[in-house]
């Protein structure tokens with residue numbers, strides 16, 4: 001665990017006075033103008049500046065979930081202010097975070113809105129590329145509306161450049177749409193796993209709505225109607241909506257194509273189909289009854305089949321309700337309540353903006369390099385497609401050692417270019433000399449078994465040989481270069497070798513999505 005980055009004393013005088021004043025105002029404020037409620041949501045498109053209206057681009061350009069490209073550069077944080085929930089999902093264990101937006105198996109520290117506001121300022125001062133505050137649990141934000149909206153109010157006043165984001169199960173969403181709009185919450189995720197109550201009855205044993213518990217098909221019908229109504233109300237107001245769906249093989253996998261059509265027709269901007277993560281040790285209904293999650297190829301096939309309909313998010317990390325950092329990392333351990341309360345915080349908007357201007361220059365350089373590489377493929381047509389795994393710690397570069405990677409990003413290379421199609425979480429290979437071969441065999445090779453190559457900043461001779469034996473080319477010649485440019489260059493060489501007969505191209509096997517609980521590195 002890293003030590004606190006901000007010096008350990010109380011909040012700096014000017015910032016503290018302002019925050020204390022706001023905290024006092026909120027304490028005196030009688031509620032948020034909403035009745036009690038419930039809810040849950042989440043999102044990432046690969047669409048770029050040229051594909052979107054200026055208004056939408058402005059909203060997504062530095063949101064790491066709504067823009068795949070942005071997620072290499074910008075960070076989000078969640079504050080766990082919403083402990084209660086009003087429905088039961090069969091993939092959730094209430095001891096842990098909401099699995100609609102978080103991996104099961106991780107307990108969060110619950111925060112008051114005041115603690116949450118201090119935490120946001122502390123993180124924003126430490127991580128200038130943190131641009132989005134999401135409330136995603138650990139229960140449902142709209143089942144805890146007072147705490148949720150008090151937190152948004154505090155943040156909108158103390159850190160107005162931070163985008164506000166909400167993730168809900170949607171049950172109470174229609175009751176809160178006006179409040180969401182009034183707080184300038186521009187991004188809302190709704191978890192929609194079905195539009196058919198018969199399917200829903202297999203996912204939701206009950207809901208609690210208007211002081212009454214509903215079960216089975218009736219519960220699923222109410223939930224579905226409320227979710228779709230809430231989605232329509234939000235999109236009518238121009239609020240960007242992402243829909244999260246958990247893919248549960250044998251229950252809703254085929255049905256999610258219908259869900260995709262239903263949410264697209266109601267104006268959803270993005271659809272995020274996530275794999276069910278289910279293991280007996282999670283203590284969930286699905287975990288205990290042996291319900292499996294999808295394989296990597298099953299997930300990709302469903303995402304591909306829905307892609308013609310609307311933007312698909314493929315870079316979701318199913319992050320914790322108290323996650324902090326880039327999507328592939330978790331710095332929450334640096335920001336415990338104890339640390340945050342002791343930190344000296346100075347919210348410096350100018351230095352945040354200066355930092356982000358440098359990030360934008362890097363993004364432009366990366367896009368230009370990709371375009372130039374793509375032009376070398378002009379006029380090429382081939383059915384050959386390969387997957388490439390990439391070790392990266394951000395900025396869109398191949399800048400992680402093989403032995404230090406806890407996940408690999410997956411790109412599909414074809415004559416159309418390089419496309420991000422997912423990520424795979426793995427055990428660390430470098431474990432101080434113990435268990436390394438085990439990690440390689442048991443998680444890394446299984447996780448990237450469908451890839452022709454793995455790009456790394458550096459790799460040792462032993463793992464390189466083992467990967468080769470598994471048919472995976474370990475490549476370090478693009479160390480610290482841009483990912484997409486390198487994937488295109490590699491593919492061009494690969495295609496030449498296939499055409500020249502040096503490589504026999506064939507389908508690789510499937511790969512595994514890790515089912516274990518997430519543990520911060």
Ligand code: CLF
Nearest residue numbers: 042043065134165316317318319
């Ligand atoms: Fe958080 Fe969700 Fe907002 Fe993102 S997460 S509330 S939209 S800021 Fe993002 Fe995390 Fe996936 Fe959610 S990667 S779980 S989609």
Ligand code: SF4
Nearest residue numbers: 085089092098099100
């Ligand atoms: Fe759990 Fe979230 Fe479902 Fe509520 S909405 S039961 S917290 S997964």
